[in-house]
Amino acid sequence: MNRAAVVLAAGALAALGLQLPAAHAEPPTSPPIVGGTLATQGEFPFMISLSMGCGGSLYAEDVVLTAAHCVDGSGADTSITATAGVVDLKSPDAVRVKSTKVVQAPGYNGKGKDWALIKLAKPIDLPTLKPATDTTYNTGAFTVAGWGATAENAGQERYLRKATVPFVSDATCGKAYGDDFVPGDEICAGYPDKGGIDACQGDSGGPLFRKDRAGAWIQVGIVSYGEGCARPAKPGVYTEVSTFAADIAKAANGL
Structure with missing residues (x-):
């Protein structure tokens, strides 16, 4: 899975073109x-939490690298919020930036090629990975x-x-x-x-x-x-x- x-x-499996394997019907x-x-705070400053329920890494100050199955195709997209700079997602010190565009790996069909990039509305001043x-x-x-x-x-x-x-x-x-x-x-x-x-x-x-x-x-x-x-x-x-x-x-x- x-x-x-x-x-x-x-909730969005159909939109992503994925199916749950039968092996997960009764997971422990x-x-x-x-x-x-x-x-610890600051240990991995490149870590990103994404609002659709995925993680990512800061590839460039305004670009997040994540998985293709986390996004719904390529193109303009302002629906994603990237949270950075904290280990506690509820911290008042969290940096939150909206997306502007998504690139899903060309040819991605649910098997292999599982990468995507998210362009951010503004740079995040943190170390990249x-x-x-x-x-x-x-x-x-x-x-x-x-x-x-x-x-x-x-x-x-x-x-x-x-x-x-x-x-x-x-x-x-x-x-x-x-x-x-x-x-x-x-x-x-x-x-x-x-x-x-x-x-x-x-x-x-x-x-x-x-x-x-x-x-x-x-x-x-x-x-x-x-x-x-x-x-x-x-x-x-x-x-x-x-x-x-x-x-x-x-x-x-x-x-």
Whole structure:
């Protein structure tokens, strides 16, 4: 299941051209960003909460990178509010900026290519998150963060949470998801043997990131989908940012 907020998944699914897999008919409950801990103020200044129930990262001061399944096509769009600068979404210090335009990945049809850009009405004066441009950092341990649900099919959290998830090979992920998994377009992370730590609904579009050799954060993935949250043998699936880095840059320049 794509990891947009369940309110979006249930209410606007048809508009997004998506369907809920039958495997989610009776999901078990699970903890928030599942197995995660609270992030501290300023720890991940590039994190963005989007009003449609998704997350994102600050790609440029006036552009948010998120998941294609979080938006409804490309074009002018002033309906989205991006919240930034805080871990507490109810903080009076939150920076809130409206969208002006959306670019959904060309050719997106619900499988692979799960990225989108949101143009903001004005810049947000916060650090951006550098995208990976090759596969150098598609390994090791990653951080995933978001305001996702405290249980499958529940609402979003007020406070930003984070978790550490290790790389999962394409072979293992392919066994978990069969033909739904698109090697090259997607990268997996989690604990397939035991589960217990994962992104969840409401984390869609948020970044999967790690430190580069210089000690700076670099984004390697975008929260895309998973069967349930933190289930054994079902790691999280993320859009592989390096695959689409050139397309994302071109789209951003067009904004």
